[in-house]
Amino acid sequence: xxxxxxxxxxxxxxxxAEEPGCATCPLHSGCTLLVxxxxxxxxxxxxxxxxxxxMALSLMPGAQFNGGDGHMEDRGRRxxxxxxxxxxxxxxxxxxxxxxxxxxxxxxLDVPPGHRVKIExxxxxxxxxxxxxxxxxxxxxxxxxxxxxxxxxxVVKIDHSEVAMENDLAGQxxxxxxxxxxxxxxx
Amino acid sequence: xxxxxxxQVGVLDGSIALVGHPNVGKSVIFQRLTGQHxxxxxxxxxxxxxxxxxxxxxxxxxxxxxxxxxxxxxxxxDELVTTRVLLNEPLQAVLQIxxxxxxxxxxxxxxxxxxxxxxxxxxxxxxxxxxxxxxxVNHQLLAEYLTxxxxxxxxxxxxxxxxLVEVVKHADHPHFRLTYPAExxxxxxxxxxxxxxxxxxxxxxxxxWFSGDxxxxxxLKEHLDQSQFAELCEIRHSLQLSFVEPLLSxxxxxxxxxxxxxxxxxxxxxxxxxKKRPLDLGHLTTHPLWGLFFxxxxxxxxxxxxxxxxxxILVELLEERLFYGVINPWxxxxxxxxxxxxxxxxxxxxxxGQWTMGVTYAFALIFPIVTTFFLAFGVLEDSGYLPRLAAxxxxxxxAMGLNGKAVLPMVLGLGCVTMATLTARVLESKRxxxxxxxxxxxxxxxxxxxxxxxxxxxxxxxxxxxxWGGVVVMVMLVVGWLAARLLxxxxxxxxxxxxxxxxxxxxxxxxxxxxxxxxxxKEVIPIFLIGTAxxxxxxxxxxxxxxxxxxxxxxxxxxxxxxxxxxxxxMGFLRRDFGASGLFVMQSxxxxxxxxxxxxxxxITLFVPCIASVLMIAKERTWQTAAGIxxxxxxxxxxxxxxxxxxxxxxxxxxx
Numbered sequence: 133x134x135x136x137x138x139x140x141x142x143x144x145x146x147x148x149a150e151e152p153g154c155a156t157c158p159l160h161s162g163c164t165l166l167v168x169x170x171x172x173x174x175x176x177x178x179x180x181x182x183x184x185x186x187m188a189l190s191l192m193p194g195a196q197f198n199g200g201d202g203h204m205e206d207r208g209r210r211x212x213x214x215x216x217x218x219x220x221x222x223x224x225x226x227x228x229x230x231x232x233x234x235x236x237x238x239x240x241l242d243v244p245p246g247h248r249v250k251i252e253x254x255x256x257x258x259x260x261x262x263x264x265x266x267x268x269x270x271x272x273x274x275x276x277x278x279x280x281x282x283x284x285x286x287v288v289k290i291d292h293s294e295v296a297m298e299n300d301l302a303g304q305x306x307x308x309x310x311x312x313x314x315x316x317x318x319x
Numbered sequence: 320x321x322x323x324x325x326x327q328v329g330v331l332d333g334s335i336a337l338v339g340h341p342n343v344g345k346s347v348i349f350q351r352l353t354g355q356h357x358x359x360x361x362x363x364x365x366x367x368x369x370x371x372x373x374x375x376x377x378x379x380x381x382x383x384x385x386x387x388x389x390x391x392x393x394x395x396x397d398e399l400v401t402t403r404v405l406l407n408e409p410l411q412a413v414l415q416i417x418x419x420x421x422x423x424x425x426x427x428x429x430x431x432x433x434x435x436x437x438x439x440x441x442x443x444x445x446x447x448x449x450x451x452x453x454x455x456v457n458h459q460l461l462a463e464y465l466t467x468x469x470x471x472x473x474x475x476x477x478x479x480x481x482x483l484v485e486v487v488k489h490a491d492h493p494h495f496r497l498t499y500p501a502e503x504x505x506x507x508x509x510x511x512x513x514x515x516x517x518x519x520x521x522x523x524x525x526x527x528w529f530s531g532d533x534x535x536x537x538x539l540k541e542h543l544d545q546s547q548f549a550e551l552c553e554i555r556h557s558l559q560l561s562f563v564e565p566l567l568s569x570x571x572x573x574x575x576x577x578x579x580x581x582x583x584x585x586x587x588x589x590x591x592x593x594k595k596r597p598l599d600l601g602h603l604t605t606h607p608l609w610g611l612f613f614x615x616x617x618x619x620x621x622x623x624x625x626x627x628x629x630x631x632i633l634v635e636l637l638e639e640r641l642f643y644g645v646i647n648p649w650x651x652x653x654x655x656x657x658x659x660x661x662x663x664x665x666x667x668x669x670x671x672g673q674w675t676m677g678v679t680y681a682f683a684l685i686f687p688i689v690t691t692f693f694l695a696f697g698v699l700e701d702s703g704y705l706p707r708l709a710a711x712x713x714x715x716x717x718a719m720g721l722n723g724k725a726v727l728p729m730v731l732g733l734g735c736v737t738m739a740t741l742t743a744r745v746l747e748s749k750r751x752x753x754x755x756x757x758x759x760x761x762x763x764x765x766x767x768x769x770x771x772x773x774x775x776x777x778x779x780x781x782x783x784x785x786x787w788g789g790v791v792v793m794v795m796l797v798v799g800w801l802a803a804r805l806l807x808x809x810x811x812x813x814x815x816x817x818x819x820x821x822x823x824x825x826x827x828x829x830x831x832x833x834x835x836x837x838x839x840x841k842e843v844i845p846i847f848l849i850g851t852a853x854x855x856x857x858x859x860x861x862x863x864x865x866x867x868x869x870x871x872x873x874x875x876x877x878x879x880x881x882x883x884x885x886x887x888x889x890m891g892f893l894r895r896d897f898g899a900s901g902l903f904v905m906q907s908x909x910x911x912x913x914x915x916x917x918x919x920x921x922x923i924t925l926f927v928p929c930i931a932s933v934l935m936i937a938k939e940r941t942w943q944t945a946a947g948i949x950x951x952x953x954x955x956x957x958x959x960x961x962x963x964x965x966x967x968x969x970x971x972x973x974x975x
Contacts, residue, residue, distance in 0.1 A: 260565035261394065261531065268390030269816060270424045272575055283607045285710045285723075285813060291589070292420040292452050296605065296710035298722070298812040 137178065139169035146170050148178045240286060240302040243279040250276050255304035269295045271305055333409035334381035335374070335487065338401060338432065339416035340424065341387030342703060342818035344444045347474045348416055349384040350827050352376070352484070368744075369400065370834065376484045380411065389816075391431050392532030392567075395747040402527075402534040405435065410518060412438040412490045414483075419449035419471065422456060422586060426578040429465055433495035436520035439467040440490050442483060446471045448819075455587035464581040467493040475824060496522075499573050503529070503566075506558040510551060515542040529555060530567040601820050604707045614711060617704065618730060621695050626733070626769070629691030638683035650674055662859075671858055677851035681844045685737075685931070689839055692738050693832045696731070700831075701823035706815040713813045718796060720803020721746075722813040725755050732763035737932040739763070740939055750808035753944060756936055757802060760928045761952050762795035771899035772920050775906055779913045779973075786963075786972075790921050794959055850930045863889065877961040878922060879968070880915050881905070891923050892930060898923050913973035914964065922960030925952065 138145050148167040167178045243249050251273050254263050270290035271277065278289040286302035288295055339345050353372030370384040385404050386397035393399045405413070415432055417425030422443075429441050443449075443458060458469040468486045472479030498504065506529075511521035517538070519527075528535045528551075540548055555566075562569055603609045651668045658664050668675045699705055705727060713723030724746055732739035736759050743752045743759070764772060776784040803810065857863045870885035878884075884902060891898020902919050905911050911919065937945035967973065 260567045261392070264390055264392075264530075264567055264571050265394050265814065267571060267575065268424070268427060269814065270421070272423075272579075274579070275423070280602070281605065284610075285605075285713050287605060287710070287817065290421075291423060292449075292454065293418070293424065294601075294817040295814070296706065296817050297814045298713060301812045301814060 137167075137176075139172060139174055140176055141174040142169060142172040144169055144171035237306045238308065240277075240279060240288065240305040240307055241282065241299055243307060245279050245281050248276050248278045249307040250274065252306040252308045254306065258304050266301075266305065271295070277307075333411035334371075334383050335377070335412045335414060336383045336385055336404050336408065336410050337414050337416060338385055338388060338405075338428075340389060340418065340428065341816060343387075343416050343418045343425075344474045345384055345387065345416045346370075346701075346831070347824060347827055348414075348442065348444065348472070348480070349382060350830055351474055351477060351480055353382055369404070374484075377487060383408065388428070390427060391527055392530050393534070397744070399534055402532065405437070405519060406517065406524075406534060406538050408518070410437055412440065412487055414440050414442055414487065416442045416444050416474075419443040419446050419456060420452055420454045422454070423578055423582045426465075426581055427574060429467075430495070430497070430574050430578060431523075433465055433467055433493045434497065434520065434526065435523040436492050436495075437518065438490035439465075439493050440483070440486055441465060441467060441469045442479075443469060443471045444474050446479075447473045447476070453588055457585045457587055461581065461585040464585065465493065466495045497573055497577055499526075499570065500562075502558060502561045503569065506554055510554055513543075513547060513551060514539075517542075526570060529558070530570055531565075601703075601707070601817070604704065604820070605710050605817070610707075610711045614708065617699075617708075621699075621730075622733060624695050625688065625691045625735070629688045630735075631770075633687035633691070634684055637687055638679070642679050642683040647675060647679065665859075666852075666855060669855070671851055671855040673848055673851055676854070677848040678844075680851075681847045685735075685847075686839075688735050689738055690832070690836060692731070692735060693835045694828065696742070697828040697831045697835075698823050701821070701828060703818040703820050706817050707820075709813065709815055710817065717810075719754070719758070719799030720806075720810045721751055721754055721799070722811060724813070724815070725751065728755050728759060729763060732759045732765065733769065736760065736763060736765045736928045737935045740932055740935045743939065747811050748808060750806050751811070753940065754799065754802055754806065756940060756944070757948050757951065758795055758799055760932065760936065760948050761798060761925055761955070762791050764791075764924045765928070768899050768924070771903055772924060775899070775903055775916055776920060778906070779916055783913060783917050783973075786917055786967075787920050787924070790959065790963060791924055794925060794955075798955070847931065850934060854930075873957060877957065877964075878918055879964045880919055881910055883910070884919060887919075888923065888926065891926055898926070914967045917967065917973075918960050918964045921963055922956050925956035925959055 137148055146169065165177055165182055166175055168175050237252075237255075238249075239255075240249070251271055253273050254266065258266075270293065271288075275290065280287040280289055280294065282299065282302075285296045286299050288297075288302075337345050337349055349370065349372065352374045354375065369386070372382050372384075373379050374382050383404060385401040388398045388401040391402060393402050404410075413432055413435075415425075415429055417429065419425075425441075425443070429439075432439055441461075443456060449456070456471075458471055462469040468490065470479055470483045470486050472483060474480065499507070507522055507525050510525040514521040514524060517524050524535055528539060539551065543551070559566055604613045647668075654668045654674075655664055658667070665672065667673050670676070708726055709723035711723070712726040716723055716725045719725075728739045728742045728746075731742055739759055740756055743755045746752050746755060772787070773784065776787055854863075857866075867886050867889050870888060871882045874880050874885040874888065875882045883905065887898045887901030887905070889898075891901075899920070902911070902916075902923065906916055933945055933949065936948060
């Protein structure tokens with residue numbers, strides 16, 4: 133697990149997913165919102181788990197979970213958690229459309245806004261003309277792009293330009309998650 | 320620097336083409352170089368606008384502003400035109416306008432243009448924006464990489480343009496050559512021998528054709544006989560067999576590798592580590608929620624400017640005061656006194672007279688609307704907001720088999736359907752253009768009609784307005800959904816570049832509007848005169864009365880309206896708001912009950928648009944398409960109207 137939070141009472145840093153402090157509670161099953169600090173037992177809320185909180189955040193562009201709600205962000209290591217949530221939809225989609233040609237691939241659609249990734253390639257069923265068009269817009273294997281948003285469409289930043297594409301199309305661009313520290317050395 | 324054997328200055332034959340990505344300042348450079356003398360016309364055989372102008376500082380050479388292109392082979396119908404210009408026009412030079420801050424993207428196009436062998440100049444525009452973002456390019460070194468001159472400019476401030484003119488005068492053929500895999504090189508050598516003379520190098524032409532380009536394929540078919548073309552196809556086919564990947568991908572990769580190498584060497588600083596700029600307006604316009612507020616505000620502003628200021632205040636001034644008040648009585652008097660034949664008098668100034676209907680409509684009614692419309696459109700076009708609007712509304716149009724780019728004609732249709740039909744050309748495929756044209760003709764009421772319709776419905780109740788609006792939107796969605804499934808071809812998913820929002824250059828908007836108005840005067844007004852003549856003929860032969868009489872059973876029986884209403888529907892074909900006005904008079908005389916008003920308004924909204932827009936559809940698409948659209952709309956409007964009538968009577972709406 134990847135997100136750590138600091139207990140607002142005692143300051144102990146822990147991972148809410150690994151420390152279900154209230155596992156003994158009879159109402160525990162299905163309750164992911166409330167967490168207990170393993171050190172002092174103080175009960176607090178994990179805002180990452182609340183769709184209401186996430187929606188409110190999406191209305192405040194630029195705002196992020198940090199400090200205030202007791203989370204310590206580790207941008208590089210936050211990926212897999214988000215992927216897991218997205219992955220469910222993806223696997224379903226792959227089954228529905230039988231697009232499972234290369235197994236499970238990470239695509240632009242899986243990248244949470246605000247992160248940089250390296251383009252790896254394109255889904256094999258994408259037409260060559262479409263591929264060359266994507267490359268002309270700057271989505272070239274080996275280039276780094278920054279994902280800005282997914283709703284209503286996916287917007288990515290390439291060099292100093294922004295390109296909007298339908299989520300459908302974003303799901304056909306393969307990416308490699310990398311260490312953001314490498315960004316400086318890419319050029 | 321670059322190899323330069325000076326071209327003969329003074330012997331300037333052929334024109335200069337401006338090529339580049341969309342939104343890199345092509346039109347600003349065009350306007351700076353040409354001044355005020357520009358003409359906008361459709362490229363032969365297409366409906367895509369190409370602007371031409373004379374450059375005084377280049378001894379009167381003609382500059383051609385081509386539609387923005389991202390890569391070759393072209394993808395949209397706009398981009399096809401650019402390839403056709405390169406292949407068919409006698410060109411003395413090509414000016415590529417590029418965005419300095421997006422060097423790699425720019426260079427991919429430059430490499431392809433340089434291969435074509437036409438004298439090429441790369442203009443790195445928007446150097447100021449690049450500087451602000453910390454991007455620095457070593458353009459002397461870049462010129463060596465590309466074997467063509469590179470000129471940095473800030474077109475909007477006029478910086479670097481003097482130097483550009485000097486460089487263009489001496490522009491020479493680039494000696495640019497990329498080495499492709501041995502199989503491709505062998506095929507290129509073989510094909511080059513068999514190609515007829517073309518303005519671009521045989522190598523580039525062959526590469527373009529290997530990449531699956533349709534324009535070069537058509538060109539080859541025109542210039543070669545069947546057996547020669549079949550031989551070429553054979554070579555391409557056996558070449559493809561030596562690669563697993565499509566040829567286009569193989570060729571593209573070699574180019575991209577070179578671009579990456581050149582960019583790496585010439586970018587002094589990429590600006591990647593420049594500090595992040597704070598949240599800007601651009602991001603808010605594509606935000607799922609705030610974007611909608613922006614949209615509402617902008618739509619409101621346009622509807623006010625075109626619908627109320629243009630179609631209301633200006634039309635009132637010109638039509639009522641100037642034409643009906645002053646000019647027309649004078650012209651009628653003059654013609655009546657000077658011409659002895661009553662038929663000719665009638666033809667000129669009668670009910671369907673050339674002057675009293677044709678000219679009056681064209682100048683008093685439509686002219687102010689299109690002027691405000693073109694101005695609003697020009698501002699929107701230059702501000703960079705349109706691609707963002709397309710991104711925002713993509714989901715809504717998805718259901719109708721379209722993508723977000725369709726939002727533009729649909730919204731503009733609320734101003735004037737005739738003009739909106741024209742803007743359907745921004746869409747990528749023919750299928751999408753036809754879909755949008757159909758939906759515009761069917762379900763989008765123009766501002767003139769909207770005013771009358773809303774006036775009549777709000778006199779009854781809010782419920783009546785909601786029923787009307789609900790039925791119209793529903794019909795649009797259902798028809799769009801059905802048509803999208805019936806028309807052959809596939810929906811293209813949205814892919815657009817989002818340029819930064821910019822303040823439009825006033826002079827650029829004004830010049831563009833004037834050039835478009837000239838086009839309107841030359842090409843649309845004759846259509847009005849022909850339409851008027853047709854109406855005059857129908858009226859004089861007694862066919863108009865006959866049509867009204869034949870329509871009675873349909874109007875009275877099926878729609879449940881008074882028989883007099885059929886005259887309004889015939890008039891509705893001439894102009895939609897005329898039809899609505901006829902019904903408005905009937906309502907105010909108490910001849911229509913609420914159900915009849917709702918049914919009549921729904922039918923006339925869905926009914927065939929005015930004659931001007933039918934002629935425009937025929938001109939933009941084909942006569943077959945126009946006929947097909949009318950044949951679809953006519954029964955559909957009456958079917959929906961009749962069903963609505965039955966439904967409202969059945970549930971007993973408005974009976975109390």
